[in-house]
Amino acid sequence: MIEVLIDEAVLGLMLIIAVGVLYQRNLFAAAMLTSIYSLLAAALFVVMDAVDVAFTEASVGAGISIILALGALALTCGEQKARPVFALGPFLLVLLTGAVLIYGTSDMPAYGDASAPIHRHVAPRYLEDSRGEVGPPNVVTSVLASYRGYDTLGETVVIFTAGVGVLALLGRRRRKAAKPAEEEA
Amino acid sequence: MFAAAILAIIVTMLLILARALLGPTVWDCILAINSFGTLTVLLIAAHGFLMERPEFLDIALVYALINFIGIIAVLKFFEYGDLGPGKRARLDEDQG
Numbered sequence: 139m140i141e142v143l144i145d146e147a148v149l150g151l152m153l154i155i156a157v158g159v160l161y162q163r164n165l166f167a168a169a170m171l172t173s174i175y176s177l178l179a180a181a182l183f184v185v186m187d188a189v190d191v192a193f194t195e196a197s198v199g200a201g202i203s204i205i206l207a208l209g210a211l212a213l214t215c216g217e218q219k220a221r222p223v224f225a226l227g228p229f230l231l232v233l234l235t236g237a238v239l240i241y242g243t244s245d246m247p248a249y250g251d252a253s254a255p256i257h258r259h260v261a262p263r264y265l266e267d268s269r270g271e272v273g274p275p276n277v278v279t280s281v282l283a284s285y286r287g288y289d290t291l292g293e294t295v296v297i298f299t300a301g302v303g304v305l306a307l308l309g310r311r312r313r314k315a316a317k318p319a320e321e322e323a
Numbered sequence: 324m325f326a327a328a329i330l331a332i333i334v335t336m337l338l339i340l341a342r343a344l345l346g347p348t349v350w351d352c353i354l355a356i357n358s359f360g361t362l363t364v365l366l367i368a369a370h371g372f373l374m375e376r377p378e379f380l381d382i383a384l385v386y387a388l389i390n391f392i393g394i395i396a397v398l399k400f401f402e403y404g405d406l407g408p409g410k411r412a413r414l415d416e417d418q419g
Contacts, residue, residue: 147333158344167352208400
């Protein structure tokens, strides 16, 4: 009960921040508000027991993306030029998309439902047979290293490629030290 | 007791959010974001104790570190980077 209340309070705060980002003219303040939004989303994931997702959200949403936004702001202007006019067509389109998405959630199993398909499909077999079939006492290790081995290999290749790409972009010595702060940050 | 603590944290979050949204200068916004990060850490810690899983305290600590690094990055940008609003805010402070 109290958990649902916490969820709703955090979601309400996120809604307020989202509206605040829309109305904020100063782009720097908007970027900072986005960072709070990510931090709250991460807290929401922790409250819902999805700790690994929360870690990703906190490090990417509140960590890296704010730095990227600041880098973009350093290259451009920090103030939104003109107040956008209210456009009826896009507004209706967004409203319609939101309504369809909300309609789509009505088919999903209830939050925490033990009989949801995802808990019935392969999870029981992993929990019961992984010790005999794979070996390691940690079920997560067996799932990642054996049952989903190719998936893990693909993920590792993607992350390695991304790391090589970042090194190729940033690792070169710059001819002119135009932005020392960007490299330090 | 932990429920009351969480309630108090959420009310404080609302107050800080008001400062971040209405704050006259960018510095109010930075300070509000920093406090908000601290409150998120507190919220996770209090929630861990409420659900009787105090192991989540470690996660709260990592969040505190991420928040600290983020604020350091932002302040470094203001000190060395070429940010439009930063310069203007500094000029405003000098004049005001």
